Amino acid sequence: MSNLPSHARVVIIGGGAVGASSLYHLAKAGWTDCVLLEKNELTAGSTWHAAGNVPTFSSSWSIMNMQRYSASLYRDLGALVDYPMNYHVTGSIRLGHSKERLLEFKRVVGMGRYQGMDLDILTPAEMRGRYPFLETHELTGALYDPYDGDIDPAQLTQALAKGARDLGAKIIRFCPVTGARRENDEWVISTPQGEIRCEYVVNAAGYYAREVGKMFGRDVPMMVMSHQYILFDEIPELAAWSKEAGHKLPLLRDVDSSYYLRQEKYGMNLGPYEKNCRAHWVTPDDPMPEDFSFQLFPDDLERLEWYLNDAVERVPILGTAGLSRVINGPIPYAPDGNPLIGPMPGVPNAFEACVFTFGICQAGGAGKVLAEWVTEGQTEWDMWSCDPRRYTDYTDQDYCIAKGMEIYGHEYAMHFPKHYWPAGRGKKLSRIHDRIAALGAQFKPYNGWERAMWYAKPGDDTSEQATQTWGREGPWARRIEEECLAVRDAAGILDLPGFSRFRIKGEGAREWLTGLITGRVPKPGRIGLAYFADDKGRIVTEMSVIAIEEDFFFLITAATAQWHDFEWLQKHRPADAAFTLDDVTANFSCQILTGPKSRDILAEVSDADLSKGWLTHQTAQIAGRYCQLVRVSFAGELGWEIHTKVDDTAAIFDTVWAAGQKHGLKPFGMEALDSLRIEKGYRAWKGDLSTDYTILQGGLERFVDWSKPAFKGKAALEREKQQGVSKRFVTLTVEAGECDAPYMSTLWSNGEVVGETTSGNWGYRVGKSIALGMLRADLAVPGQAIEVEIFGDRFKAIVQPDQPLWDSSNERLRA
Ligand SMILES: Cc1cc2nc3c(=O)[nH]c(=O)nc-3n(C[C@H](O)[C@H](O)[C@H](O)COP(=O)(O)OP(=O)(O)OC[C@H]3O[C@@H](n4cnc5c(N)ncnc54)[C@H](O)[C@@H]3O)c2cc1C
Numbered sequence: 001m002s003n004l005p006s007h008a009r010v011v012i013i014g015g016g017a018v019g020a021s022s023l024y025h026l027a028k029a030g031w032t033d034c035v036l037l038e039k040n041e042l043t044a045g046s047t048w049h050a051a052g053n054v055p056t057f058s059s060s061w062s063i064m065n066m067q068r069y070s071a072s073l074y075r076d077l078g079a080l081v082d083y084p085m086n087y088h089v090t091g092s093i094r095l096g097h098s099k100e101r102l103l104e105f106k107r108v109v110g111m112g113r114y115q116g117m118d119l120d121i122l123t124p125a126e127m128r129g130r131y132p133f134l135e136t137h138e139l140t141g142a143l144y145d146p147y148d149g150d151i152d153p154a155q156l157t158q159a160l161a162k163g164a165r166d167l168g169a170k171i172i173r174f175c176p177v178t179g180a181r182r183e184n185d186e187w188v189i190s191t192p193q194g195e196i197r198c199e200y201v202v203n204a205a206g207y208y209a210r211e212v213g214k215m216f217g218r219d220v221p222m223m224v225m226s227h228q229y230i231l232f233d234e235i236p237e238l239a240a241w242s243k244e245a246g247h248k249l250p251l252l253r254d255v256d257s258s259y260y261l262r263q264e265k266y267g268m269n270l271g272p273y274e275k276n277c278r279a280h281w282v283t284p285d286d287p288m289p290e291d292f293s294f295q296l297f298p299d300d301l302e303r304l305e306w307y308l309n310d311a312v313e314r315v316p317i318l319g320t321a322g323l324s325r326v327i328n329g330p331i332p333y334a335p336d337g338n339p340l341i342g343p344m345p346g347v348p349n350a351f352e353a354c355v356f357t358f359g360i361c362q363a364g365g366a367g368k369v370l371a372e373w374v375t376e377g378q379t380e381w382d383m384w385s386c387d388p389r390r391y392t393d394y395t396d397q398d399y400c401i402a403k404g405m406e407i408y409g410h411e412y413a414m415h416f417p418k419h420y421w422p423a424g425r426g427k428k429l430s431r432i433h434d435r436i437a438a439l440g441a442q443f444k445p446y447n448g449w450e451r452a453m454w455y456a457k458p459g460d461d462t463s464e465q466a467t468q469t470w471g472r473e474g475p476w477a478r479r480i481e482e483e484c485l486a487v488r489d490a491a492g493i494l495d496l497p498g499f500s501r502f503r504i505k506g507e508g509a510r511e512w513l514t515g516l517i518t519g520r521v522p523k524p525g526r527i528g529l530a531y532f533a534d535d536k537g538r539i540v541t542e543m544s545v546i547a548i549e550e551d552f553f554f555l556i557t558a559a560t561a562q563w564h565d566f567e568w569l570q571k572h573r574p575a576d577a578a579f580t581l582d583d584v585t586a587n588f589s590c591q592i593l594t595g596p597k598s599r600d601i602l603a604e605v606s607d608a609d610l611s612k613g614w615l616t617h618q619t620a621q622i623a624g625r626y627c628q629l630v631r632v633s634f635a636g637e638l639g640w641e642i643h644t645k646v647d648d649t650a651a652i653f654d655t656v657w658a659a660g661q662k663h664g665l666k667p668f669g670m671e672a673l674d675s676l677r678i679e680k681g682y683r684a685w686k687g688d689l690s691t692d693y694t695i696l697q698g699g700l701e702r703f704v705d706w707s708k709p710a711f712k713g714k715a716a717l718e719r720e721k722q723q724g725v726s727k728r729f730v731t732l733t734v735e736a737g738e739c740d741a742p743y744m745s746t747l748w749s750n751g752e753v754v755g756e757t758t759s760g761n762w763g764y765r766v767g768k769s770i771a772l773g774m775l776r777a778d779l780a781v782p783g784q785a786i787e788v789e790i791f792g793d794r795f796k797a798i799v800q801p802d803q804p805l806w807d808s809s810n811e812r813l814r815a
Helices: 017-028 061-081 099-114 124-130 153-166 206-214 236-245 301-314 316-320 359-376 397-409 433-438 475-489 509-516 559-572 598-605 646-663 670-679 714-723
Strands: 007-013 034-037 087-089 092-096 120-122 141-145 149-151 170-172 179-183 186-191 194-203 223-232 251-254 259-264 267-272 323-333 340-343 350-354 441-446 449-455 491-495 500-505 527-533 539-549 552-557 580-583 588-594 617-622 625-630 639-645 665-667 727-734 746-749 752-763 768-776 785-790 793-799
Touching: 007 017, 007 186, 017 034, 017 153, 017 350, 017 359, 034 153, 034 194, 061 087, 061 099, 061 153, 061 359, 092 099, 092 124, 099 120, 099 141, 099 746, 099 752, 120 124, 124 141, 149 153, 153 170, 153 359, 194 206, 194 359, 206 323, 206 350, 223 301, 223 397, 236 316, 251 301, 259 301, 267 301, 301 316, 323 397, 340 359, 350 359, 433 441, 433 449, 433 646, 449 475, 449 491, 449 665, 449 670, 475 491, 475 665, 475 670, 491 646, 491 670, 500 509, 500 559, 509 552, 509 559, 539 559, 539 625, 552 559, 559 580, 588 598, 588 646, 598 639, 598 646, 617 646, 625 646, 639 646, 646 665, 670 752, 670 768, 727 752, 727 785, 746 768, 752 785
Parallel strands: 007 034, 007 194, 034 170, 092 251, 194 350, 491 665
Antiparallel strands: 087 149, 092 141, 120 141, 179 186, 186 194, 223 267, 223 323, 251 259, 259 267, 340 350, 441 449, 491 588, 500 552, 500 580, 527 539, 539 552, 588 639, 617 625, 625 639, 727 768, 727 793, 746 752, 746 785, 752 768, 785 793
C-alpha cells in the first residue's frame, strides 16, 4: 500500500544533500507538513560519490555566507539530531602562484574576517610548517582557512533527513515524480504511488533538475559535466606523520594548477578541474539515461595525467602511492557555476534548489535560504548571485554547454574586473552592434545583450592576457578616461540594448504604484526614480517611472533585473486589477546621449522642445522616426535617453552620430558610465542597492513619502526611523594605490571594522578614487577620516558630504 500522503504544504523533489537540508530547514522553521520525494534511495544522485570537501572560501560574499553557515551547522549537527558523522575540520592551504592570486587571497581574508572567520596568509615557510610534505617552488603565498574540512556526504544527508523526520517531516523513497499540474491554486504531483497535492513545490533534483523543470514548463539553465577524483593507497610516511601529529594534513588546493589534494585516511584524494574537460548527456548520441542512481562514468585517466604529474612535483610522497580507485560522476553546472536557489521563474508557488557544483559544502546554507524563500518569500542575506531569475530567455542549451565547459575548466580562476569571459557570447545583438564594433567596442553581455564596455583604438592590447589584473591601469584606462572627458566636455553616446521595460496601463495603475513604491509617482510628462521595499523596509529594486498619462507608465530597470523586477510587479498586482502589466523589453531600444553639447546635437536632428527641464520626457522625431526623449543622465551631465523602437535604432544612431561629429561626439562604454555615475553617488543595483540594506540605510529617505497613508515597507521603515539607523550609505574619497575598492572591502576605524564598500571606481572628472559603502552611523559624518582595506592594505578615506562629488548642485544636469 502506498504511504504517500494525499496532501502536504511543501513537496521537495529530490533527496540529495540539498533536498534533505531544505526539508530540515523547513521543519525547523515550523513547517513540518512537508514531504520529500526521492526516486531511489537518499543520496542516489551526485551526493553519494562526492568527495565531501567543505571549504568556506569564496570570492562571492553571499556564497561565503552560505558556506560559512554550512560549516558551522555541520559542526553541531551530529549532536543536534543525534546522528554521529565523520566531519573532519582539517583546515586548508590554498596555494598562490602569482601576485594577483595573492591579492585575491588578501581580499578574501578581509571578507572572511568580516564574517567572523580568522583566515590568514601564509609564507612558504609557514606552509611547510603546516604541511611538511610540500614543495614550495613557484609559490608566492597561500591562504590558510582553519575552518575547511571534509564530511561524509551520505552521513550528512542522513543526519539532515533524521533531523527533519524527528521534527515531523516525511521522506518517501523510491517514489519518482513523473508529472505536475496546477489545479485550484494547488500543485498536483504525480508519482507511481499516486498523487500528492501541495501548496509549494521545490525542485531539488540535482543533475536531473532540467527534466523535473520540464514538468513545470520551466527550462532550467544547466548542463552536466563529468568530474573525477583519484583515491590513492596508504602512504607509509603519511601514516607515520599523521599518527605522530594526531591529526590529518590540511587540504591542499593548488588553484593555479587547478586541483585539490586531500588526505584520505592514510592515503590521498586528488581532484582536478581539468581544462580538457568533458560534458556529458549533451549530444543526441549520449542521451541522459532515465535513471543513473548510484552509477558512475567510466574512468578517464588520460584527462588527469597532467594534474597527477603536477601534484607529484608539489607533494612528492604522492608519487610513491598506488592508485586505488577513480570516481567519475555527474556534476551539474549553471552557466556561472553558482546554484539556482529561489523562485522558479514564471511558475507560481514553485522554487528551485538545484544545479549545485559544490552542493555538499553549500547544502546547509542552501537549505536555510530555500526555507526562507518558501516560508517568508525573502531571505536574510541578499542571494541574487544564486537567484534563478538572474538568467532569462537567452540561456539555450548551446549557451549552457559553452558556459559550463568554460567555468569547469576555470573553476578556480580569478574573476578580474576587465576580463569579459568569452564563451556563450553574442546571444543578443543590438541593431548597431556592427557599427559600434567597428568603432572599437569591447563587449560584455548584460542579460545576454552585448554592450560596449570601452572603445579600443588601433594598437591597443585587447587580449585576454592583458586583463589579468586587479589594477586600475591597463590598455583600457586611457580610453575610459578619454570617454569620460568627452562626456564632460562635449558629448558621448552609449548604446544600451536590453534595458528592461514594463508597461502599466489602465484604471488604478497610479494608485497601485503609489502603494508599492516608497516615494511619489511622477505626474504625466515627468520621470522619477522609484524604490521598492520589502516588508522589512529593505531595498528590493529601483526603477525609473516614466509617466505618460495619469494611469499609463513605463517602468525602466536594469537589463539583468528583467525577470526579477517583473515578477515583483506581477506578484503585487491584485488579481482583479483593471490595469494591464506587460514586459515590453523586446520592443524597445535605448541610446544615451549626454554631455554639454548634447542639446546642440539634438537640435540639429530632432523636432523636440529641448528647453524642457530635467526629469521631463516628450515624444519627438529623429530621422523621421518617433522616439521618447527622456531628460535624465546617469552620467550626471546634460543629456537625454533616446528610447526608440528596436527597428529604428540604426537610423537614429546614424543621424545623431553624423550630426555629432562636429560637436566632438564620442562613443562611450559601460566602464566609463560606471566611473561617471559613481562621481554622482548614483547607486548600482545588486552592489549598492540590495536587500542587505534598508531604504534608510541606503540613504534614500528623500525617495520616501512619509505622508502617504501606506506603502510597502512603511511600518518597518517608520520603526527603523524611530529607533535610529545603525549604518548609513556614504561616499568616500580614497587615497588608493593601484586598485580601487572592490565590492565588500572592509572599512576600518580605530582598529575596528566599521562598515563595507558596495562599489568603488576611479572618477576621471574629479581625479580621485571613490568608494560607495555602508558605514556605522556615528562615523557617517562629512570629513570623518577612516580606512578602507583594499586587497589586504589599508588606505585613508574621507567621508564626503551627502551630495554628489561632481556637480554637487546638479547644475550641469539641469543646464
Ligand atoms: C566526483 C565528484 C566530487 C564532488 N566533490 C564535492 C565536494 O568535495 N564538495 C562539494 O561541496 N561538492 C562536491 N561535488 C558536488 C556534489 O556532489 C553536488 O553538488 C551535490 O551532491 C548536489 O546535491 P543535490 O542534493 O543538489 O543533488 P543530488 O545529490 O544529485 O540529488 C538529487 C536527487 O534527486 C533525485 N531525483 C531526480 N529526479 C527525481 C524525480 N523525478 N523524482 C524524485 N527524485 C528525483 C535523485 O535521485 C537524487 O537523489 C562533487 C561531485 C562529483 C561528481
